[in-house]
Amino acid sequence: MDNENKNNSIFGKKILIVEDDVFLNTLLAKKLLEMGALIYSAKDMDKMFEILKKEKIDVVSLDILLPEMNGFEALKKIKEDPTTKDIPVIILSNLGQKNDVDMGIKLGAKKFLIKALYSMDDLAEQFAEILK
């Protein structure tokens, strides 16, 4: 790691990516890894909570449309569980209707990011902002 990476707010942070699309998961993980983050991945609720309880995760990147679970339900459970409720969650989805965004924010998400509006660099910037 170079000094530039060490100085960013992502460096050394534990980030859980909940995303069913393997390709996008890999791309995002690769970008964050390059910036010095420690990456964890999950596709279903059980795996997600297993990681959340086992590791001290700094931020969760959560998709909404998932085959194994509903992202909104997952967010609700995270915020209902006293051991995980303080972990910041960024919703990263291509859903972008007002009701979706309102729901996400109402359930406690820090940000609602529409995948298509961000490049990988932009996304990394958004993570860095949360982790400052």
Next chain:
Amino acid sequence: MKKYLISILSILFLLLGISSVLAQSTPSVPEAPTNVSAVMGDGQATISFTPSPDVDGAPIEAYRVVSVPDSYKMTGSSSPIIITGLTNGVSYSFYVTAINSAGSSVPSSPTNVIIPGSVSTSTPPVNNPNTANKPPKKSSGVRPVSNIPSSATSTSSKTNSASTSTSPAQNVSTSSASTSITSNVVENISSSSKALVENENNSEVSVSSSFTQAIKKQTAVVAQVTQEIVVNTKEYVNTPTGSAVTKTVTTVSALGSGLAALSTSFASPLAIPEMFLIPLRIWGLLLTTFGLKKRNRSWGTVYDSVTKQPIDPAYVTLRDMSGKEVASSITDLDGRYGFLVGPGKYIIEAQKTNYSYPSAKLAGKESDEMYNHLYFGGEIEVPEGGLVINKNIPLDPLRFDWNEFTKGKNKLMSFYSKREVILKKLSDISFEFGLIVAVLALLFAPEPYNYGIVILYLIILGFKIMGIKTKTFGEISELTDNSPLSFAIVKVFSEDWSVEIVKKVADQYGRYFCLLPVGKYHVKIDKKNSDETYSEVFESPVLDIKDGVLNKNFTI
């Protein structure tokens, strides 16, 4: 784009309007000539008749005499008309039609029957009140046996006269009436011949054997006259006037009227078949015209080559020819992406879990039923000045993709629906069929109206093949000297969320490309100063982005 659509639609409706007005202002066809009679000659006949009056100020342009049998035609401007080329020894009758600018009248009652080369039977038609139903007179010279059934012709004339005096629709629909006419004729021939035999019992000519033949001949002539009248009446009812009178019956007859009637109907905008063909052709045009807009979007779409459903999130990478990544984009729910780039050569890669790229299923195709300008990994050359790369990229499905299935099931897309796929297929079929019908119509009836339709089709066909140039990007310029605001930052804020959702950096020409979800936004623009700092110089009012792309020009 809207201007194109409005222009095309304007032309379309203008043409429709003109044809409608023309149709309404077209005078009626004339009435049939009356008191038609024929006098024989050597290989010819002289047809006399009472001229038809002018209708709606439209003068009679000509009269047409048609022989039965053989359909010899002769046209003249007034009575009498001599028709030549007849065969001596053959029985003929004739009917006359009057022609004005609106078309042809119904056929007149048939004339008396004559045999060229012989002496005219000179039995006048029933329409002549002075001579109708009078017994046949003995003519001078040799009286042929064909004189015998002349009263039959008179009778048939009477029958036909009754028929033609009713509405054309009745004529057309009465194939049984034709039979009735023939049977009446035979019946009357019998009674007339009886009278004749009584009058001619001193004749040197034995009529017994010739009589039956003569009856047969004359009956055939009468039947043919009737048939001709039916055919011509079909033509009449396909004229604007006729169609207005005989809507229902003519619809049935028009279906079986064959190419001749088809030709007539194409020439007349309001003819009954046109009632169906106009909407068909217009529908094909309209569907395709509106479809053009959807086929020529401001953006490129990554989509499933089989279902045509847009794919997300696909990762689209633009590389230069050395393989260096120039830009990348994640597609949205509608599979959309786009890159505004400078001149050069590029290639695109599109990747998505469960899909393969480039598509093998559509390889080599320029377009499919939904998308134009398909891309399969080839080199893209961007000319001087740059442009937005927005090729449509099909991907082949490798296995079931839950995300795509759920997206389609829940109808989460804004610019795509299965209904639209069906509509586009329907549009293509309608267009192709409509084009064929339009060309056929023009071939059969080279009228201005049909030229107009074909020209419209060709214009749309051109747009279909070449595509329509759409406004893909917006521009930012200085108010003072209209110079571009190079490298300005366009920050887009959602009215719904009250947050900045995306920012785009303009290129050196002040151009920016920005796809957005449908919604309301406002824009802030930061100008790049000479010391490399930025300062906010503009804030827009609320913008309603309905077509999913921010491509407005801003003057600061």
